[in-house]
Amino acid sequence: MTRNRLYLFLFLGLIAGYSYVLWESYVRIFNHPFTPCIFKNTTGIACPSCGVTRSVLLLMQGGLTSAILMNPLGLVVAAIMAIAPLWLLYDVSLKKNTLYNSYLKTEKVLRIPWIAILLFILIAANWAWNIHKGL
């Protein structure tokens, strides 16, 4: 993946993510039971990242503990959504590659076997917790 492709992709992803969170925060008021998750709609059980939107919304209201209890991955997504736009703007305006380089470096780190296994176990444990919570 080239630098410009990644940046365009990230830009579109951020727009989609922000508009979805905004839309969801309005819809929540009416307690609408909508979920876009294919996995949950077909199998009826939660996927590893079910509850991330709710977690981000809780975090926006300041409920750090309840956000972690909803889904700890929400913190990761919220951090990405907060940092990525600024970093993207910095790189694009100054014509630098810092975000792209750290993306490649992160990919390399994630491919180290013991880190990959550790993260896999964490995701699986979080998934089991999600199913147990009945998200």
Added chain:
Amino acid sequence: MDSQKVDMFLMTNAKYFQAKHLNYIRERLQVADDSKWPLLQSADLKDPTTSLIISIFAGSLGIDRFIIGDTGLGVGKLLTCGGLGIWAIVDWFLISDATKAKNMEKLQMFL
């Protein structure tokens, strides 16, 4: 490399690459040294059909992207329930080409 070997490689491995790259691969292999042959055989090429099947069944967990080596995109897909379901569906149509492009990247190292 003699053209019989090149033809054999292309016959057995044509399905792993995009059609537009096949001519380029043939040209590069013909001028390549014979010592590259064992390396070519050991290249870890992924089958586009397998990744399509994985994409259909486990695409919303990002496993298809992890398998072909797009770790960053895989994490993105996993964290967002397959991009709110939309990216997962779009990837059903993109994944076999993405697999072929990744195979080309791997082969490029030997050419």
